[in-house]
Amino acid sequence: MASPHRKPRWRRRADARPDEILGAALAEFTERGFEATRVEDVARRAGLSKAGVYLYFASKDDLLRALIEREVAPVARGVAALAEAGKADPLGAIRAIVAALSQATSDPARFAVPRVVLSVAGRFPEIGAYYREHVVEHGLGALAMLHRAGVEQGVFRDVDSRIAARALVGPVMLHAAWLHVLGGDPGKMSPAARAEAHLDLVLKGLLQ
């Protein structure tokens, strides 16, 4: 006999679906790139059918936009919080931020979004602009403010704040791109040690 309590072929879970689909999309986009992943791949990984995805997102492009927006929001909040908290001790805050950034960008999963943005920005300039405004500009702006605060307290030299911000972040990002995009060998140095060595150099300078 067929049990009257057989488990349903699928469940109605309208609340959870969008997040699950976006999660699957991030994973697939990271592994194969946006253009090469089929909507059906995303659907399968999220545990529903392709048409199911189209119940929540109007198009593949829309899926990408929604993904970036979702991922950007928490980063933007985190940046603002860190910057605000560090005004009293700019040097300490900068140390903490660079260390945290070095740690975060060492994790392929946490570098996934920048990776995707980098690869699709050519085809979707709005996405590039969105990411720049909400993450890059915001983050560099926060560091620049910390630098200004440090100048006023007499700890930092009075150089261009944007240059200072880039000098702090640039090498970390270069390393991450080299590692995750170009497939570089991580080597034996830990993210923390790398951050330390980098900070020492930028703070004290390269000259003898």
Place this chain on the structure above:
Amino acid sequence: MASPHRKPRWRRRADARPDEILGAALAEFTERGFEATRVEDVARRAGLSKAGVYLYFASKDDLLRALIEREVAPVARGVAALAEAGKADPLGAIRAIVAALSQATSDPARFAVPRVVLSVAGRFPEIGAYYREHVVEHGLGALAMLHRAGVEQGVFRDVDSRIAARALVGPVMLHAAWLHVLGGDPGKMSPAARAEAHLDLVLKGLLQ
């Protein structure tokens, strides 16, 4: 009458074709991205038919590989030359290299190849690896050698040479990515001035 000396509908130019096709491919890939450009777009821009392209390149992927290889070669030679020439005056050489890099990466055309590599490296890991070995590793290696030379001459502090190389190049590349990939506003500061300010910071340090 139909002139017997009418100009031919096309010319046989087997020697020039490959280069022209690669040039067209670079332009199209830069404008639209690799995935979004059709082989026919490349063909049209190169002035022949789509089937003509397939006389010289086995596939679209092959076209991409050939392009990267062609573009990488001169850069690799240039790097080697600069590094060799600068051993006597490491500080001067580093100044020159950073200034030249800042200048070069400000030009969208000269940043086109890195841009394309960045965007396709996910789908073609061999291309990422190739670029890393022949350009990034090579370039950073040359800078690291200059740093070692400077340490021995007593001009530079004895820090990790790879860290030093990244600190010199990272901020410049970050700025280029911000400018050309994310669509940042160039602003009024000239590439030369930016290089100067950056060098001043990294050489003398951020601390008061």
Place this chain on the structure above:
DNA sequence: ACCGTAAGTTACCGGCGGGTCAGTTAACTC
């Protein structure tokens, strides 16, 4: 128990684009 509806599914369509093929024509050789 039985609706009504929203959440799913399966099956399909259409066109786009990578790649090929059969024929054409430029240009070199003798």
Place this chain on the structure above:
DNA sequence: GAGTTAACTGACCCGCCGGTAACTTACGGT
């Protein structure tokens, strides 16, 4: 010139994938 070869083209093929339409099923309300 006639013959040969290799460069080049136009027209075509076909598989893939974004998107949709028509149908089913879970499930809350009465």
